[in-house]
Amino acid sequence: MSKLRVLLTNNTLAARAGSELYVRDLATALLARGHTPIAYSTDLGEVAEELRLATIPAVADLSAIAEPPDIIHGQHHLDTMTALLHFPGVPCIYFCHGWLPWEEAPPRFPRIRQYVTVDYTCRDRLLYEHAIPADQIEVLLNFVDLDRFSPRPLPLPPTPQRALVFSNAASHSAYLKEVQAACDRVGITLDIIGAGAGSACAQPEQMLGKYDIVFAKGRSALEAMAVGAAVIVHDAVGTGAMVTTENFAQFRRLNFGIRTLQNPISVDGLVRELSRYDPLDAAKVSQQIRTTGGREAVVSQIIQLYEKVLSREVTLSKHGAAAESQAIAAYLHWLTPRLKQIYHYENKLVQQTNAYEAQLAQIRITNEQTEQTLALTQQHCHNIETALEHTQEQLRLTQGQLQHTHTQLQTELENLHAHLDWMKTSKFWKLRHLYMQCRQRIMLPLGRRLGAVPAKMR
Numbered sequence: 001m002s003k004l005r006v007l008l009t010n011n012t013l014a015a016r017a018g019s020e021l022y023v024r025d026l027a028t029a030l031l032a033r034g035h036t037p038i039a040y041s042t043d044l045g046e047v048a049e050e051l052r053l054a055t056i057p058a059v060a061d062l063s064a065i066a067e068p069p070d071i072i073h074g075q076h077h078l079d080t081m082t083a084l085l086h087f088p089g090v091p092c093i094y095f096c097h098g099w100l101p102w103e104e105a106p107p108r109f110p111r112i113r114q115y116v117t118v119d120y121t122c123r124d125r126l127l128y129e130h131a132i133p134a135d136q137i138e139v140l141l142n143f144v145d146l147d148r149f150s151p152r153p154l155p156l157p158p159t160p161q162r163a164l165v166f167s168n169a170a171s172h173s174a175y176l177k178e179v180q181a182a183c184d185r186v187g188i189t190l191d192i193i194g195a196g197a198g199s200a201c202a203q204p205e206q207m208l209g210k211y212d213i214v215f216a217k218g219r220s221a222l223e224a225m226a227v228g229a230a231v232i233v234h235d236a237v238g239t240g241a242m243v244t245t246e247n248f249a250q251f252r253r254l255n256f257g258i259r260t261l262q263n264p265i266s267v268d269g270l271v272r273e274l275s276r277y278d279p280l281d282a283a284k285v286s287q288q289i290r291t292t293g294g295r296e297a298v299v300s301q302i303i304q305l306y307e308k309v310l311s312r313e314v315t316l317s318k319h320g321a322a323a324e325s326q327a328i329a330a331y332l333h334w335l336t337p338r339l340k341q342i343y344h345y346e347n348k349l350v351q352q353t354n355a356y357e358a359q360l361a362q363i364r365i366t367n368e369q370t371e372q373t374l375a376l377t378q379q380h381c382h383n384i385e386t387a388l389e390h391t392q393e394q395l396r397l398t399q400g401q402l403q404h405t406h407t408q409l410q411t412e413l414e415n416l417h418a419h420l421d422w423m424k425t426s427k428f429w430k431l432r433h434l435y436m437q438c439r440q441r442i443m444l445p446l447g448r449r450l451g452a453v454p455a456k457m458r
Contacts (some may be wrong), residue, residue: 005036006305007069007087009079011103013058014045015195016166017201018219019097021047022118025145026073027056029299038065041079046202055152062086071306077107078268083332084109096122099258106130109327110320113309116302118142119255138305143298144253146290149226156279160212163188163274164229166204166220169236170194175265179215179234182270188213213277221256225289230282230416231256232273239263243275245284254448343394424430 008023024047027037039051039058048058050175059065062083074080084092093114097102099121106115106126115137116125121315123139126132162276170176170192187421191211192350201207208214214224215234220254224231227367233240233251238261243251251260263269423429 003034004030004310005037005038005069005093006030006068006073007038007040007065007083008073008308009075009083009089010039010041011076011079012045013039013041013048013051013120014041014043014458015168016047016200021219022095022097023075024050024294024298025046025143026302027030027051028054029295030303031056033303035303038069038076039085040065071310073302073306074112076103077331078103081107081109081328084111085328091306093309093359096126096414099125106132107331108132109331110323113312114138114305116140116305119257120253121255121257121259129317140298140301141252141293143181144219144222144226144289144293144297146226146294146296149205149208149223150362151286151290152228156212156280156282158370159272160188160230160277162211163190163213163215164208164211164224165190165192166194166208166214166216166224167235168195168200172248175236178265178267179270181267182274185267185271186274188274212279213274216256216416217261218255221291222289225286228283228286228356230277230279231285232270233260234265234270235261239265239269239273242273242278243285243286246279248285248288252289253306270415353423394428 008027010019012022013020013023023039027039028051030037037056039048039056040060041048042060042061044058044060051058057065063086068087068090069088072080072083072087072090074083074092074094075097077094080092080094084090090111092109092112093116094112095116095118096104096106097118104125108110108130112153113127113136115132117126117137117139119141120139123137124138127134139323163179165176165179176192180190193199193204193207204220205227208224208227208229211224211229213232214221214229215232216224217233217235217240221231221233221243231243232257233243237258240251240256240260240263241247243256333377350379
């Protein structure tokens, strides 16, 4: 078997997500077998750094590649078509990983010799929505790196104690509240690993073995099963079921993905699935995925597909050049409405942004005016408070003066009372009192009898 230069394209090599990690695991396996993998994306990040640490080139510009690849392993149509046009004559195999994402749509191009899907849901997308002939579609079910995700050291306990939501879509939204409520009802502690919750984990293989039950889908579900956890297929779009030996084959064909997530998210439904926990059955499921879902077997099949495509003679004849031009025109025709829609949305967004900025400027002016009014009001309040303090001080002084005057008057009154008491006890007062009694009893009656009462005595 000859050693191949394989160009792997992907929409992004930034965050650790499904197709990004697929590229990483495939590239490291190809390198271990003596091939030369090269990763390409216009959006490089953490996964690209991991690849470079593993001595695998990761580029954002195809002109950095001096020697053309033998084959293009295409993922996501924009990046795949860019590679096909940059390297004329190089054949391609296109891999589809998702039912919904626009970037997963398969391009039609003469040098795309084979289409591969990671489950039968994606096969139906290619077959029934993009008219890809069935004989050009191969299904290679998703895989897990069994060396990285080794079995947990101890078997699952009879009763689950700890659960994990393992998903980049996980955030503190309604569906997480439902999971938390279900776990609370049955007495299970719940944790979250995922970029959406701000708890992304670069080495989940070190964490998964600590949990008895894992809520996950797709690749995350595969990894959790490989470690030995009981898995409930679950994500933001809906809830599936506990993976058991009974439904394993069906769910495996669907990559534990969107077609297995058809139930609405509810506390009662999640509690029902939690009640299906069976540690012995979960161990059998783990053994099944470790027997049938390992990375190395799938990588061998992928290399066989590379060699199969390369064994076909590829010549760029005049007819081939014309076919490629027509395919490019058809691709641009398909792509144009979406680009125009994006352009329309961008213009609308710019208009809304300008309107918001104008509103924000008006708000700032109003805010400045409000702040000025507030400053004047605060100054007025300060003046009032100062005047009030002055008035209160004057009042305190006046009260002091009144209290002093009251004390003086009280003293004078007491002195007058004392003087009056003294006068009542004096000889003069006694003589006056005796005189008044004589006047009333003797002098006035005598005057009346005599017929003449002096005026002063009346």
